[in-house]
Amino acid sequence: MKNRILPLLLLSSSFGCFAEEFVASYEGFYDRLKVVKKGDFEFARVNFYLVEGESKQPCTIAEGNIVTEQASMSLHYTEKAQLMLPIDEKLDKDKAVVVVKPETATYCEIKIQIESAHFENQHLTKQKLYQLHTEFETLLSDLSGVFVGKLLSFMLPEQKGVTVEFANNVALSGEGVSCELNRCRFHVSDSWENDNTRFNVLSDLISVKPWIEK
Structure with missing residues (x-):
């Protein structure tokens, strides 16, 4: 099997903002989840974790929502701060944003991780x-x-x-x-x-x- 040259960026990349709330466009999550959905993968997944900027430890989440101009829905997440995002074409078309409020951390960012399920x-x-x-x-x-x-x-x-x-x-x-x-x-x-x-x-x-x- 020929080894391919692959981007470390996609193994573990991040983006964030210095604010009490973490806010990011749903589009970036959707585009990556759509790639997984189109593939024939029994085990491989792409997951998203909210981590502290310096320590890279999970951010403790107080609450989270997926918001559009018309509505807001609760964001599901785990104790390890994994964001359980749906694959929803309508949310993408409606330009939804993901809004997460950490309990204490002043700066949190998204870690994109390829791993097994x-x-x-x-x-x-x-x-x-x-x-x-x-x-x-x-x-x-x-x-x-x-x-x-x-x-x-x-x-x-x-x-x-x-x-x-x-x-x-x-x-x-x-x-x-x-x-x-x-x-x-x-x-x-x-x-x-x-x-x-x-x-x-x-x-x-x-x-x-x-x-x-x-």
């Missing part, structure tokens, strides 16, 4: 990691084509595989696998495509993200 310990096989790596690669490439442009591809970093975070420290070994504390990196190769070798880990899987070579 519904990927669990039972999926920790070489074949499934190959599938997820390929989905990440395709999604990042699709997003880069929309928001960066293929003419800049020679300047962008390379995806090497996937990074898996566990609830506790783990110790895995083997070709293409390296672990430090509770994080493991898997250097995915073409030979993994039909390989059902399982990685047995007792600690719960927390997240899986692309491994980008900076």
Whole structure:
């Protein structure tokens, strides 16, 4: 499988404003969510988190809304400050804005994160990691084509595989696998495509993200 050159900007980019409320156009969220919806992805997703500008820790949210000239609807979010935004063409056409009021932070910004959904310990096989790596690669490439442009591809970093975070420290070994504390990196190769070798880990899987070579 040929590695593609992909934009770090799309892996973790941000925008924000110095104000009590965070305000951003819904259009930017919608455009990215639409790319995911059009793709054939079992696991790969693009998610949005509200984080503090300096520490990059989750902002504690007091309330949030999606607002148009005609109406306002509640914005759903998680304890980790992930914004659960709908894919709604009407909101896009109505020029909706996302308004979030943090509890204490004076400056919050959006972190755009490519990561997995519904990927669990039972999926920790070489074949499934190959599938997820390929989905990440395709999604990042699709997003880069929309928001960066293929003419800049020679300047962008390379995806090497996937990074898996566990609830506790783990110790895995083997070709293409390296672990430090509770994080493991898997250097995915073409030979993994039909390989059902399982990685047995007792600690719960927390997240899986692309491994980008900076």
